Amino acid sequence: MSGRDRISASVAVTDGQAVCTACGQVLGSATEPWKAHAHRREIPLAQAGGPAYDTGHEGVVLRHFYCPGCAALLDTETAMAGDPVLDDILAPRA
Amino acid sequence: MDPMTFSIIRHRLFRIVDEAVMTLKHVSGSAITNEGHDLMVSLYRADGTLLMGGVGFLHHLTSAAEACKSIIRRFEGDIHEGDIFLLNDPYTAALHTSDIYLVSPIHHEGRLVAWSACFVHVYDIGAVNPGGFAPQAPDIYTEGFSSPGIRLVAGGEMRQDVLDTILNMVRSPEMVTLDLRSMIACNNVARDRMQSLMTKYGANEVDGACAELVTQSEELFRARLRELPDGQWQSRQYLDVNGVTARVNLTMTKRDDRLIFDFSGSDPQSPYSINCTKWASLGGLFAPLFPLLCYDITWNEGVLRPVEMIAPEGSIVNCTRPAPVSVATVGAIQSVNNAACSTIGKMLGASDKYRNQSTAVWHANHFAIFKFGRNQKGGHSIGILTETFAGAGGARSFADGVEIGGEIPNPISRMANVETVEAAFPVRYLFRRRAPDSGGPGEYRGGTGGELALVPHKAPDGGINYVISGKGSRHPMSEGLAGGYPGAPNSYVWVKAPEDGANAPVTAADGLGAIPGTQERVSWGVFPLMGRDALYVRWNGGGGHGDPIARDPEAVRRDVAAGLVTTQSAGDIYGVALRDGAVDEIETLARRKGIRSARLAPEAAE
Numbered sequence: 274m275s276g277r278d279r280i281s282a283s284v285a286v287t288d289g290q291a292v293c294t295a296c297g298q299v300l301g302s303a304t305e306p307w308k309a310h311a312h313r314r315e316i317p318l319a320q321a322g323g324p325a326y327d328t329g330h331e332g333v334v335l336r337h338f339y340c341p342g343c344a345a346l347l348d349t350e351t352a353m354a355g356d357p358v359l360d361d362i363l364a365p366r367a
Numbered sequence: 368m369d370p371m372t373f374s375i376i377r378h379r380l381f382r383i384v385d386e387a388v389m390t391l392k393h394v395s396g397s398a399i400t401n402e403g404h405d406l407m408v409s410l411y412r413a414d415g416t417l418l419m420g421g422v423g424f425l426h427h428l429t430s431a432a433e434a435c436k437s438i439i440r441r442f443e444g445d446i447h448e449g450d451i452f453l454l455n456d457p458y459t460a461a462l463h464t465s466d467i468y469l470v471s472p473i474h475h476e477g478r479l480v481a482w483s484a485c486f487v488h489v490y491d492i493g494a495v496n497p498g499g500f501a502p503q504a505p506d507i508y509t510e511g512f513s514s515p516g517i518r519l520v521a522g523g524e525m526r527q528d529v530l531d532t533i534l535n536m537v538r539s540p541e542m543v544t545l546d547l548r549s550m551i552a553c554n555n556v557a558r559d560r561m562q563s564l565m566t567k568y569g570a571n572e573v574d575g576a577c578a579e580l581v582t583q584s585e586e587l588f589r590a591r592l593r594e595l596p597d598g599q600w601q602s603r604q605y606l607d608v609n610g611v612t613a614r615v616n617l618t619m620t621k622r623d624d625r626l627i628f629d630f631s632g633s634d635p636q637s638p639y640s641i642n643c644t645k646w647a648s649l650g651g652l653f654a655p656l657f658p659l660l661c662y663d664i665t666w667n668e669g670v671l672r673p674v675e676m677i678a679p680e681g682s683i684v685n686c687t688r689p690a691p692v693s694v695a696t697v698g699a700i701q702s703v704n705n706a707a708c709s710t711i712g713k714m715l716g717a718s719d720k721y722r723n724q725s726t727a728v729w730h731a732n733h734f735a736i737f738k739f740g741r742n743q744k745g746g747h748s749i750g751i752l753t754e755t756f757a758g759a760g761g762a763r764s765f766a767d768g769v770e771i772g773g774e775i776p777n778p779i780s781r782m783a784n785v786e787t788v789e790a791a792f793p794v795r796y797l798f799r800r801r802a803p804d805s806g807g808p809g810e811y812r813g814g815t816g817g818e819l820a821l822v823p824h825k826a827p828d829g830g831i832n833y834v835i836s837g838k839g840s841r842h843p844m845s846e847g848l849a850g851g852y853p854g855a856p857n858s859y860v861w862v863k864a865p866e867d868g869a870n871a872p873v874t875a876a877d878g879l880g881a882i883p884g885t886q887e888r889v890s891w892g893v894f895p896l897m898g899r900d901a902l903y904v905r906w907n908g909g910g911g912h913g914d915p916i917a918r919d920p921e922a923v924r925r926d927v928a929a930g931l932v933t934t935q936s937a938g939d940i941y942g943v944a945l946r947d948g949a950v951d952e953i954e955t956l957a958r959r960k961g962i963r964s965a966r967l968a969p970e971a972a973e
Binding site: 278279280281282283284312314318321322323324325326328329330333335337338339341343344345346347348349350351352353356359360361362363364 | 596597598599600601602603605607612614622713716717718719722725764802803804805807808840841842843844846847848849850851852853855856858888905913914915916917933935936939940962963964966967
């Protein structure tokens, strides 16, 4: 791996820590699930994206994960309420 | 081998596949093949391993390799020059029964040296529902003719008894004959050109180049993997059928030069025909892997070697006989494809070098609507709404997704002209256009999907019927990346004309809301399109990339002006205020500040 480490376009790695690329807010260790350190909201799908997302069915949410420092939207997940959060983690460097 | 000869042989193999595809299209007469490009042609080595993956639906490259290997095992010692074998059993190698493989051995000077394999989605396969997708099938036994391997052509001569037996079990046998003959012609061209190549360079020289090509692909792919970060990425897909939701869970792990796709935790196989077999899942994960990770590497066995798949037996991604699978290609296979596209996109996004190759999920949900019935010429027609191939591009880290931009697993997919459909079926389009707000919001927006409405027109029976295998109307499936939203989900609506409007003509409508009548959602089964009723379909957009309130306000303004985003979404999701067709910068700053504050409000945190 070369260049700057990153977990995604919105979450970078600095000194072994996951950080928001927009403001540098630390989001825990880069080798642990960073979403546990983000603000999470679960928005019913019908309210998430306007009428095109209103399927007439309940129980589906769009999860938002915000940077607690600058409120940037770092990731989203479509989920049934109660389903586990999806985790993306980098392996420790050898 | 000298590099010039190697390079010439490699390019000849490319061209052979290209010419075979053209031959297939020239002979075939069906819209699904010629317009939708629901086809595939590839070359395989003497042992059945993938040598040169072609274009078309990439799910088939690995499954057709398994078909070749299965034919080798079944007919060992009885494979002759000029033979062509048919295989379409999903529990042997195929994806579903209506995607028939024709597999041809290629001999040179009496020795088996290679294989050519192709498929098309045949006009009909005799399943309980017309067209091959059978939402009403409870098991494989009701999904039509199915063969684990049968000799269709022996020494260059059609086995008429075999052909007649197949045609006796399908609707529109004349069209199925054309489908089969198009594949025979395709394989004949591939075989002839391969034989010419070997005559010119020598069979051993060509086989040596093929072995080197496989080694080259493996080395290049492993080198690329080593450049990417080690880690673990997860994705999940939901498939809803008749109110029942099934999950496909994927954890993709990358270590050094290996990739593991682990589908543990996926739901048990479904009573509905959305399941897929393990060969189909393997094809599903390779469909996005080939173009996203190996866009500059020859698609062959070498790419397969660094990859491992874990798919629990009895699950929706590795079902056991006799589970129904006829909707697999637009069901579990497509979800495997979507999940793999998502995790690969995340992994690429974690690389400084390759971040611009990452993409949110493209067109994640085919709708597979097969129309059937008596047409305006007195004959019978069966055919798919090829708009299902029109798709939508996922957003990238630097650009919006392509509007109605196709799909990852089939780089040459497209839809038929409206006029082509109206000429073959007694229907008229009220409209077909890009669907506003269907592209997943993001700093870079997902490409828009589309919407259409059909009504009967000059139908001798008052209309037609259609088979719909329309999951994906509850859950968005085109996932976003790095804060981008998923594309909007599909929608299927039966508009029932008002009783008192008998003499009112159905006029060109300005969207679903302008079509008179009551609306009823449909998604799974067989339904009528009769009288003055209408069928409305909206298909999903691509996933977005990045935070929507980071999008350039001017880009949002252009989207609204083009009808791709509504004013409401511009304000609510993108935080962009428009006044007299221009961006109100002060109000936009205020709105975006308000959105940020609301995000971190205490009641918002969990």
